Amino acid sequence: MSTSPADPHLPAVHLRPPRNWINDPNGLAFHDGHYHVFFQYNPHAPVHTQVHWGHYRSPDLVNWEPQPIALTPTPGGYDADGCYSGNAVSDGSRMVAFYSAHRNDRWWQPVTSAESRDGGLTWTKRPDLLIPTPPDGATMYRDPYVWREGDRWRMLVGASVEGDRGAAFLYESADLEHWHHRGPFLTDDDGHAPGTGGWTGWECPQYASFGEQGALVVSLWDAVGGPRDVRVYVGSEDDGAFTPTAHHRLDHGPDFYAPALLPAPDGRWLLWGWSWEARDAAWSDEAGWAGTLTLPREVTLTPDGRVHQQPAREILKLRGPRTIHLPEQTAAPEGLDLGEVGPAFDLTARLRPSTREPGGLRLSTAPGEHLDITLDPAAGELVVDRDHASLDPRARPGRYRLPLPEGTDPGSAVDLRVVVDGSIVEVYLATGEALTVRCYPTGTPPWRLHTLGPVHLAVEAWNLVAGSRTAPLEHSAALAA
Ligand code: FRU
Numbered sequence: 261m262s263t264s265p266a267d268p269h270l271p272a273v274h275l276r277p278p279r280n281w282i283n284d285p286n287g288l289a290f291h292d293g294h295y296h297v298f299f300q301y302n303p304h305a306p307v308h309t310q311v312h313w314g315h316y317r318s319p320d321l322v323n324w325e326p327q328p329i330a331l332t333p334t335p336g337g338y339d340a341d342g343c344y345s346g347n348a349v350s351d352g353s354r355m356v357a358f359y360s361a362h363r364n365d366r367w368w369q370p371v372t373s374a375e376s377r378d379g380g381l382t383w384t385k386r387p388d389l390l391i392p393t394p395p396d397g398a399t400m401y402r403d404p405y406v407w408r409e410g411d412r413w414r415m416l417v418g419a420s421v422e423g424d425r426g427a428a429f430l431y432e433s434a435d436l437e438h439w440h441h442r443g444p445f446l447t448d449d450d451g452h453a454p455g456t457g458g459w460t461g462w463e464c465p466q467y468a469s470f471g472e473q474g475a476l477v478v479s480l481w482d483a484v485g486g487p488r489d490v491r492v493y494v495g496s497e498d499d500g501a502f503t504p505t506a507h508h509r510l511d512h513g514p515d516f517y518a519p520a521l522l523p524a525p526d527g528r529w530l531l532w533g534w535s536w537e538a539r540d541a542a543w544s545d546e547a548g549w550a551g552t553l554t555l556p557r558e559v560t561l562t563p564d565g566r567v568h569q570q571p572a573r574e575i576l577k578l579r580g581p582r583t584i585h586l587p588e589q590t591a592a593p594e595g596l597d598l599g600e601v602g603p604a605f606d607l608t609a610r611l612r613p614s615t616r617e618p619g620g621l622r623l624s625t626a627p628g629e630h631l632d633i634t635l636d637p638a639a640g641e642l643v644v645d646r647d648h649a650s651l652d653p654r655a656r657p658g659r660y661r662l663p664l665p666e667g668t669d670p671g672s673a674v675d676l677r678v679v680v681d682g683s684i685v686e687v688y689l690a691t692g693e694a695l696t697v698r699c700y701p702t703g704t705p706p707w708r709l710h711t712l713g714p715v716h717l718a719v720e721a722w723n724l725v726a727g728s729r730t731a732p733l734e735h736s737a738a739l740a741a
Contacts, residue, residue: 267547269683269700272604272726273578275299275316275324275532275553281306282551284464285532286313287330287348288522291355292379294319295522297532298330298357299553300345306550307541311342313357315380321530321556321574322727330383331359331374338389344369345403345464347520349413349436355380356436358415360402361389368394369402371417373436395429395441397421400461400481406436407467407523416445418478420461425449426478428465430500442500446476446493463487466521468529470561472496477510477531477567479518487517490533494565506565512662513644513687513696514538516554529559530572535684538646538656538698552684554696566665568692571606571679579606579722584709588718596711603705604681604724612673612716613637619715623680626651626703632712633678633687636661637670642695644687649699662687662695673716680707681724 276282280303287298294317301314313331318324331343339361346359355376360369371391374383394401400420407414415431426448431439448460462478469475476493490511495504510519511533519533533554537544544550556572584599584607591614598621601607611620613635620634620642632645642662649655664674675690687695711717 267549267682268603268704269547270549271552271682271684273575273679273681273724274555274684276549276551277301277303277314277326279306279548280304281308281311281549282314282534282553283308283311283536284345284518284534285520285553286345286359287357288520288530288532289348289350289355290522290525291350294379295321295524295530296348296355296380297522297553298348300534301329303329306544306548309342311344311362313343313359317380320727321572322577324727324729326729328381330376330380331357331385333362334385338363338370338372339385345518346371347405349406349408351436353377356406357383358390358404358406360404362402368398368400370394371404371415391417391431391439394419395443398427398429399424401429403464405464405466409469415439416465416467416476418462418465421447424460426460426462426480428462428476428478445497445500446502446504464518464520466519468521468523468559473561473565474502475559475561475567476502476504477519477521487536490517490519492567494561494567508566510567510569511694511696513660513694514656514658515684515698516694516696519554521559522556528572531557531559531569533696535696535698539652539700540654543652543654543700552682554684555679555686557694560692562692566692569694570688570692571677571686575606575679578724578727580725582720582722584719584721586717586719589716592711592715592717594711594713598709598711598719599721600706600708601721601723602680602707604726605679605707605721606724607678607680607709607719607721608675609678609720610673610675610718611635613671614714614716616670617713618643619711619713620717621719622710622712623707624703624710625701625705625707629701629703631685631699631701633676634712635674635715640664640668640670642674642676642687642689644685644695644697646697646699649701651702652700655700656698658697660695660697662689662693664689665691665693679724
């Protein structure tokens, strides 16, 4: 297995343990002076089975300390086949994790909980399930999300209901112990997943309130295609029922799912997503790992009701030397060599079309292998093209489109930020849209940057240097026991 840090596809800045499987971020909470990030984790193999809750913590979102595994399936118990997704809250003295108890012999994953009184080092599971059965009419049921509002605790659970529609059920509690079912918070009115014929369910509902307004984030799952993409509804709530005024896709890339929210102590909403592999399973097995979390993102609401995302401002602290600095050009010639950067880097660019033709940047680590990021003024889109990003046929190709905000003048400049780290690429528009994509070049970084097509551009790029990471998670006492 090529599991050493020399694996050029293994992210250095993005959170994930050095080996094995991860999926959703879970239980994001601020407790005892630390940000806690838990995540779906199989510590034994790079495949999704027997998922545990892995755990990192950080005082500053820069330096991360791997922690002992928090939750492990109990053989023969209510979560024998997996401690599935959920979240955690701090009530000051303890952290309480709410999660989905998975058994292969049950179609639903009932809600249960565990608590920690030592900052997340050790956890005690409740002896019985917290909410043993789904409400009538549910055909899928999992992924609790708990938050505090005034003097009560509230919980959403992801579901599908009759008519093949995604839904989130609402519960309330005064003490985190006794929960009262209020009914559906929101039900999808779209029904079937377009083009699949499968039924749709909502996984991992998350809720952020912004004063009078709220944002409900749901991960769309369909019975045929499995996990699909992430939608956010913006609207307001009246006595347990949420009324959306708009919805949009949260991330326009192919490799982003199951994001989770963390209310930071300074009032910010932070969000991490799961970015799955876009290469075949045999290659992940050989590499010994699969999946990564995205960067932490700051999430805000725009006055016109869109969710706006940018990398958390702390990521700026990871910038090392600036290796590319190009002031605004009148018209860069095709193929202009802009310099090299990486292996992990943070880039900002201003692209302004010089004709109606697409133009932008080409990033490559070897001849014949390139990831292209271009502005298509006629279509009003930023296009990320990984069709030739890897010479290895086991890497998935594809072209992805990030629509510019409605009303963008086709001749105007577009500001973007691109963070590349191993095999994950996150693209952000300054207007708040995001696109996450994986790519697996066979060449070895640094990356060389060129212009592609006709374009006016300004570019700056910095190497990224990860903050500290202490002992690998696998050395935790909990796993050794
Ligand atoms: C989302 C998801 C959740 C589930 C977990 C299992 O990716 O399917 O619905 O709880 O992953 O790992």
